[in-house]
Each structure stands twice: as C-alpha cells, then as structure tokens.
Amino acid sequence: MSYCYCILLRKASRRVTSLYDEALAPVGVNLAQFSLLRNIQRAEPISLTDLGQRTELDRSTVSRNVKVLEKMELVAMANGQDQRESAVELSDKGRQVLRDGAPLWDGVQTAIEAKLGDEASAQLTALLQAL
Amino acid sequence: MSYCYCILLRKASRRVTSLYDEALAPVGVNLAQFSLLRNIQRAEPISLTDLGQRTELDRSTVSRNVKVLEKMELVAMANGQDQRESAVELSDKGRQVLRDGAPLWDGVQTAIEAKLGDEASAQLTALLQAL
DNA sequence: ACATATTGCGTGTATATACACGTAACTTCT
DNA sequence: AGAAGTTACGTGTATATACACGCAATATGT
Numbered sequence: 001m002s003y004c005y006c007i008l009l010r011k012a013s014r015r016v017t018s019l020y021d022e023a024l025a026p027v028g029v030n031l032a033q034f035s036l037l038r039n040i041q042r043a044e045p046i047s048l049t050d051l052g053q054r055t056e057l058d059r060s061t062v063s064r065n066v067k068v069l070e071k072m073e074l075v076a077m078a079n080g081q082d083q084r085e086s087a088v089e090l091s092d093k094g095r096q097v098l099r100d101g102a103p104l105w106d107g108v109q110t111a112i113e114a115k116l117g118d119e120a121s122a123q124l125t126a127l128l129q130a131l
Numbered sequence: 132m133s134y135c136y137c138i139l140l141r142k143a144s145r146r147v148t149s150l151y152d153e154a155l156a157p158v159g160v161n162l163a164q165f166s167l168l169r170n171i172q173r174a175e176p177i178s179l180t181d182l183g184q185r186t187e188l189d190r191s192t193v194s195r196n197v198k199v200l201e202k203m204e205l206v207a208m209a210n211g212q213d214q215r216e217s218a219v220e221l222s223d224k225g226r227q228v229l230r231d232g233a234p235l236w237d238g239v240q241t242a243i244e245a246k247l248g249d250e251a252s253a254q255l256t257a258l259l260q261a262l
Numbered sequence: 263a264c265a266t267a268t269t270g271c272g273t274g275t276a277t278a279t280a281c282a283c284g285t286a287a288c289t290t291c292t
Numbered sequence: 293a294g295a296a297g298t299t300a301c302g303t304g305t306a307t308a309t310a311c312a313c314g315c316a317a318t319a320t321g322t
Contacts, residue, residue: 128139
C-alpha cells in the first residue's frame, strides 16, 4: 500500500508554502504573490494570458491575483498591443518588494537545500519537473 | 540560480491533483474529497479536530470541506463524546464512492509509478515526507 | 464588406485553504 | 459552587485556484 503521491505533494506544498510565506511576511507578500511579481518582472509588460502560461495558472486565476497586487500598488495595468489586451507592469514599490524579498526567499531556499542535502535537492527538482 | 522549490512543488501539486481529479470524476468527487473520505473511513467516527490533525489541515478547512461532503450525502454528522464535539461518519453512499473510486485512484498511482520508475517513485515519496 | 472564427479578458460560481474571533461546553482550581 | 482556563466548533474574511460563460476586439474567409 503506497502513499498517495498527490496527497504527499499537497501536504509538502502547504508546509513549504508556509515556510516561504513566513519568511516573506516582512515585505508584505506571500510566496504566490512574490512568485507572480517575479514572473511579471521577467517579461514586463506582459499580458494576463501570457502570464498565465508562464505560471501554469488559469487566466482567470492570474487575473484575480494580479488584481490583488494592483490593489497593493505593486503592479499597474497599462494598455497592450490591442484594445482587448492589458499589459501588467511592476511599480517602483513592486520592484522594491522584489529587491527586499530576494534575500528572504534565498534564506528559505538555502535552508531547504541544507536540510535535504545537495544531491537530494537536485533529485527533488528533477522529480518535480518530471511530474 | 536554482528553481524555487515552493513553486516547483505547487506546480507539480496542481498538475498531479488535476490527474487524480480527472480520474475520480466518474464517481463525482475530486482528489481532496476522496482523500478526506479515506481519512474519515480510517477513524470513523472522528471529530473535526482529529480529522484536521490527520490531514494536516486547519480545523476550519476541514469543517468546510466536510460540509460539502455532507451536502453530497457522502458523510453524516453524529454526536461525539461531548455536546461540543461532532463525529463524522461515512454514509453508505460515501462507502460506495470509496469502493468505486479505489481502482480509479490506483490507476493514477500506478501511472505515476510507471512514468517515474520504481526507484524514483520511492525517492519522491521520501523527499516529500522529509519536507 | 460582411459573416464567422478566434483571442483576451472579466465575472459568476465553487472548492480549498488559513487565520482571527467569538461562543458554547467541559475541566480545573480555589 | 463559582471563577478561570481549555477545548471544539462555526463564521467572517481573505487569497488561491479552476471552469463555464459572455462580451468586446481582432483576424479570417468568402
């Protein structure tokens, strides 16, 4: 009787998310928001649809998550190529959060690697990508 | 520059959850609900607090998820030891879902093992438990 | 040009999840 | 017995997430 891979994944996901959330709390965002900001930064200005593909999230999910970031004034919506397309851009405040959050994010990242060891960390990365 | 373990986990979690959800669709529950039913089965009648500890979920989350199962008539609430405690039990319909869902769940489980290989599957299990 | 198809987005609806807070019930201490 | 603390639970609020649907804008085919 093997453990359910899905449940193991979901539990680990919740636990680890909690670690990153706590670490990032000082800059006022959670892991999901920090990651979304990073994805925006890598391709700004970016449409919501493109952002959804990059993050592997449903477009409507991205739409709502971006709206929260907008309310926090970390990003701003601009006009895209089309009238229908809207382009997300970081605000100065958003860039600051990314700068301030980077070492916090790195701390958790390093802590996980220290806990698992280098080899196991690499294995984990490979396995998660293979799923 | 390493990948964010949390994001890798969350993405894998969403992808894999989706696999199980699709497989379980014929019996009318998703993976989270199926898993919750299984946890109830293992310890019924069980209080919401105990169920929360078993599933590593917040009590309020369990409370709400159980409420959905109750509306689907897969579980029923009975009186616990106390007046404050409520005990969750499976209904016949709930047991049937567990029976019918088992082979569907097993199919995904086997498919994942086939994809990763036995050794990698065992590694994955160990790594996820270590996190 | 006009009808049709596609694209990009928002909203409605639903589950999953957590934290904070309040309430009722039980326990413990004096 | 009565006060104080603990336990079990529900609800309010908020984010995360997906699917279905509809609308507006653009592209395409005749």
